[in-house]
Amino acid sequence: MSEPIKEITALSELGEFALIERLTANIPHYHKSTIKGVGDDAAVLQYGDKCQVITTDMLMEGIHFNLVYTPMKHLGYKAAIANFSDVYAMNALPRQLVVSIAVSQKFSVQALDEFYGGLRHACEEYEVDLVGGDTSSSMTGFAISITVIGEADKEKVTYRSTAKETDLICVTGDLGAAYLGLQVLERENKIFFDSKGGQPRLDNYNYVLQRQLKPEARKEIIDFFAKNDVVPTSMIDISDGLSSELLHICKQSDAGCSLYQQRIPIHEQTKEVASEFGMEPLICALNGGEDYELLFTVPLDKYTIIASRSDIAIIGHITHKSEGCNFVTELGQQIPLVAQGWSAYNE
């Protein structure tokens, strides 16, 4: 029963992305219905004329959420949204969802009603069919796994790996707010415990809190692409921070990029709250996670149609690989872009 002792490597030594590469190297595919496996926001299948995309996400209490300040209904909503966002990032529309939950005895039936209420509300808002799942128990805390199937025309499915030199780099909405919303919640939570029950003061933080607690996925952007015959050359959703996601696109597209500081969209309240916390808003925008905005590239000739939308910012362009991935400051300094996004295995 016992295994011989072998070399042991800590997960934190390797990091999440290297671990995934290691675990999923050289996986064979047996079926022609498998178009694309591991390595994008979603896998791509083809049953029938259209393509299906499939994406999955696991959320663990204490790691991905804190139930002290996250209402169960919001948690259900957000868990669904995070997966819809991955589907949109493939230029596809979410169709079906399956959900598994594991809960300890400390949870009540009413708490699960709330969670499912949020999940079902997201499914209604985004017209997704909740078709199945698994409900089980856990020794400690709450675990959630959601898998979503989406659908797209085969020629419109958008990968991370197909950005081309001179393409415009675009991002929807604004960045960094969800991260600052989390900082506010954690601060007020600490004050609450330290003061043994002092009420949280949250009135001036509506925008950043909403971005953290009730994010939305960018369905309207996919509709806009369809109506205007825009097919992005690459796309990814921003769950781990702009820097990290843009580096994924560049690495997988074998390309470089120039990203312009002055173009990065940051909400006024994000700036105010960052300053209150003694943080640089730009750092929050580059590295803060959970924005669920779309980062995509389009050919230069789409400039006019993209620029027509106030909720899309053109933040840079794709360059030749030899130029590297660069961040250009307001003063024109060029510095290498590095990812400091959320990592599952940081100690």
Added chain:
Amino acid sequence: MSEPIKEITALSELGEFALIERLTANIPHYHKSTIKGVGDDAAVLQYGDKCQVITTDMLMEGIHFNLVYTPMKHLGYKAAIANFSDVYAMNALPRQLVVSIAVSQKFSVQALDEFYGGLRHACEEYEVDLVGGDTSSSMTGFAISITVIGEADKEKVTYRSTAKETDLICVTGDLGAAYLGLQVLERENKIFFDSKGGQPRLDNYNYVLQRQLKPEARKEIIDFFAKNDVVPTSMIDISDGLSSELLHICKQSDAGCSLYQQRIPIHEQTKEVASEFGMEPLICALNGGEDYELLFTVPLDKYTIIASRSDIAIIGHITHKSEGCNFVTELGQQIPLVAQGWSAYNE
């Protein structure tokens, strides 16, 4: 942020199946690609001419497995098999798999290599494409979520709800062994701890241990159905015990059943080990979980073809609902069939 205090119901009061019914009542479907939602071994979708089935399962350390006596490689294999079994129970063939894992820092990269090794081995054996997943961290222990997509001709998809009066009730393989394998492992584990390191004695338990640690899914039965133009009238896989699964078929088919004690297939070693533990082998066969055999019904005119296989037992027949669900003992006594299978929320 705080919610008003409402009525609180403990999960154990409601039970797993009632909880699922409550959470998933009246879920709307928006897409014609959704053929069947919650309520079977898998949901059924239709993209293209064929149908796809989708099933998902979550496994939590300390609830569904004990890493003291479960090698990581076996765990990966079994986690995949449990989902393939659900796909076969729809009379479909598994095609794609996505897997999410959450692990605490106590796990090494090599432990995850082993887990993925087992998972990949199962995918090779059953020709399933591992197409994606999520790798994250957990505060405590190991959590696994697997989702599998399968494919079937639309007219061959087999539900739980379509058994007809006079149909033969059939089961593959033999029952109760996986449950007794678990008893052996738990006993030896206890001895190991009590004796501070005494070696386990497992030589005489090969069959029941293999059924617990390395179960297989019944692919060859689905191939047999296809080759012989048999489409079962209903089917389910046995993960929670024969009684529980047969009652699901009867309830959803609005029918009754007669199940014959003398027909229930039990392996010789299962009988021996049960007797060693002072258990009734029949009770293990009726209520022991994790056998991953298929329970199905066929019309009477399929008797000859089904009876030709030594690995399928005909164990009873479907009756009118008014006759109830009955267990007929070797002495001809008729007693009501009750489910005592595994429940997620027993205290």
